[in-house]
Amino acid sequence: MIKLEGKNIRLRLVEEKDADFILTLRLDNRYNAFLSSVSPDVEAQKNWIRKYKDDEKKGIQYYFIIERLDGTPCGTVRIYDIRNDSFCWGSWILNENKTRYAALESAFLVYDFGFKKLGFKKSHFDVMKGNKGVINFHARMGAVKNNEDEVNEYFEITEEAVKAAKEKLADKFT
Template sequence: MDLQSKTVKLRLIEEQDAEFVLKLRLDDRYNQFLSSVNPSVEAQKEWIKQYKNDEVEGIQYYFIIERLDGTPCGTVRIYDLKEDSFCWGSWILNEDKTRYAALESAFLVYQFAFEHLDFTKSHFDVRKGNDRVISFHEKMGAVKTGETELNLLFKITKEAVAKTKTRLMSKLI
């Protein structure tokens, strides 16, 4: 499946991405709302190996977000697959991102999950205080369903994403 938009694409993670992922996750500019990570490249490679096994089993997927010129600029994961819903997160974009990388990568995540994996909705959480990401998801059509001590819980439907994509992408073209 081709997961490419106007300025970015998604590709499945490989072991050689360990250093890039670790650099992102250890960078204080990006990790404020992420869980902590072992600072070892070898540990990251082992984690990626497990993801590759889970990918083959259809359990979860980890993507590198790249500009169309091949420059990596972020990560995103799809996990916690349920009957008709999936979760996504670990969404990080660095300074190499394109202007619309957030919007494009989100639509690519939904494209993969709705078209390739055949889900009809998504559930996800966003750390409290991560106001830009909360606002982004709400503008996409996500609805708050609850909260935990750390996170706000959301859901979004395939229909809501399609409606938002039609509305937003027509403005960008």
């Protein structure tokens, strides 16, 4: 059982019962501007989760529900595109039920999982160009832009950069 818990939130692996919550997030125009589109069909979401669970067992990807410690779900995040030396993360959504520092805390939990539990030394990810808030968030964490195309900016962050950010921001989430 994977346990990822911080001061105010935890990450737990997604289950079929989360299909409605995931769709609620992904279909909400407040949160989906920078996400790939998804079918509004709950059964299709449940089928996707069933297939995903096979990937989870194989260590191909991990999809988490972000929830407050009182059990209130407030977001999602996914680890995927696992390579020899790096993991990617995304599908990161936080709703109005999030805690004040849920973005920081969930990012650090993702990095702890990728670096400490999976053993990687770096992470790669892309952010759609218009998503300035998330781009700035990653830059403040120490991510370095290494490429771009018409749609996305591509970043990499090392375990050392995350450790430095965590030390600098420790009072926010520990």
